[in-house]
Amino acid sequence: MNLLKPILFSAVQPSGTLTIGNYIGSILHWSSMQTTHHCIYSIADLHALTVFKNISSLQQSKLDTLCFYLSAGINPKQSIIFLQSQVHQHCQLNWILNCYTYFGELKRMVQFKQKSKIYAKNINSGLFNYPILMSSDILLYQSNVVLIGKDQKQHLELARNIAHRFNFLHGKFFNIPDSYIPNKYSCKIMALLNPTIKMSKTDVNHNNVIFLLDNKKSVFNKINKSVTDSENKIFYNSDTKPGISNLLNIYASLKRQNIHEVEKIFKKTSYKDFKYLLACMISNKLSVLQEKFHYFRNNLPYLKNILDYGAYQAKKIAQKTIENIYNLLGL
Template sequence: MEPTQKKRVLSMIQPTGTFTLGNYLGALKNFVRLQDDYECVYALADLHAITVRQEPAAFRKNILEAYALMLAIGIDLKRSVFFIQSQVAEHAQLAWVLNCYTQFGELSRMTQFKDKSQKHADNINAGLFTYPCLMAADILLYQADYVPIGADQKQHLELARNVAERFNGLYSPTFTVPDPIIAKHGARVMSLQDPTKKMSKSDENANGFITVLDDPDTIMRKFKRAVTDSEACVRFAEGKDGVNNLMGIYSSITGRSMEEIEREFDGKGYGDFKPAVAEAVIEELRPIQERYRNLIADKAYLEQCYRENAPKAQAIARRTLSKVMKKIGYLPL
């Protein structure tokens, strides 16, 4: 009896600066786990990144550092393909094709376009508008069965599914219609200073976010300054956004339930709880930071990794694109 072929997972992340603790606990830690059960294809979405103006030298540096950091977190090149999006030209080519199978009204309804248009009002470019078509191309090129997503990406995945079904309906089955994976593990990490908002490195208050490369002293200081409430009681409850956020972070790292955390800190205040959360984060990130320092110091090795992985990704992408072009009616090369 032949072994069952693993289902394929596709996920990409933008290389626009160091990842936050929110990126790590909400998504990246799960990327590592998924490698156990799925055939994983991962990429740095550097084509997506230029909807916002990038300074070339800083952008180049961010891409390399993000590649090293993903490896440090645990992306295993023996088990997964991990490439840089701009090095596989098929993404841009299929994105144009899918532009022509996506309705203007569908793109107009994208809430992220509205949000980003307000944030970058001086640069509302066509790429920002058609961004979901490139995202659909990213997914459909690799015939992905599953895509890990957060709440803010549901609309984009739904569009990718709609476009795939539309194309399949016109030309016979061509694309795998992907399903979402909502992480069973992982926290939606909020700002340490405004726990009603998602943790983001674009936060004007630097105390609101932790990056994966923050040193232990910085992590401890930021957690000690984290917004909580006046109750001084560690319990998970409505209206205790700051404490709930810290408990979520602690739970995600230690694996303890909210009830177990409440028992652990029963009779103790935030003066004990905040440093305990900080210590858990410091110890979680310590081996990642050590591996990152070793990797980023070896530019030749990193270059070898991404140069070897781009053709692996391209081989899969090219098969899909050739099928698409043939069905539309283009002449073969």
């Protein structure tokens, strides 16, 4: 590991087909950070168990997620890419950090409250303790920076609090990680039919979501059906115009343009024409991504080698952290 570069950690759950929201919010930014950071990218399959029970689908989803990482430009020779479940030290540190986390802190987690409503018949302990495992993921690698969306900010604050608490009791040990949120717009893509909630790969209404494997016809249908308003004026205001603001956000993020520049470009454009141009742009982007995806997906030995080598690299770092913690705690 190049100690001159800050360590960046990020992860995506393989709990379903990835969406354009996952791509824009995190994966899109990962490749460019490889030159400035030592990047550690995990496929968080242990986290997926909180809501994901179809084992055969999970196996497929893990490989699909890896292929999307590679298709987005993540280079396994530059970055560490691995399956969370293949590095047992995540679970070791998870238990230790449980003992440095207060019950009241977990009760205040907004995502637990939200998921408890969505998965009312499956409110398992994993959903409640999820933020501690996330803290373990981050602190295990002495991460300096964590790329997250706004909805994960509270979880990162918990990781920072746990690290501070551990350091106070045992001396400075953990780095205190900072968040990296790409920008205030692209970090959160909303559902197409209900732009007041986040786009989710587990949404039962697929018209809310653009999946990275959607074909051109599907993209056009979903964008055409997306909620806007009756004003027919294109400008960004997430409070009064959440629908068109969400579409502007998608366009600006994929184009890597400032959202206010995009507003000017489409100032005199109708919603109908804007939706058409947006659908064309998304389809073209996905077409390139999908071509690369299928190339990698058809090479299983290559994918296995990446995961095996990634787990080997991650374990070397993780084991050093665990050994040092065990020595500190007298274990």
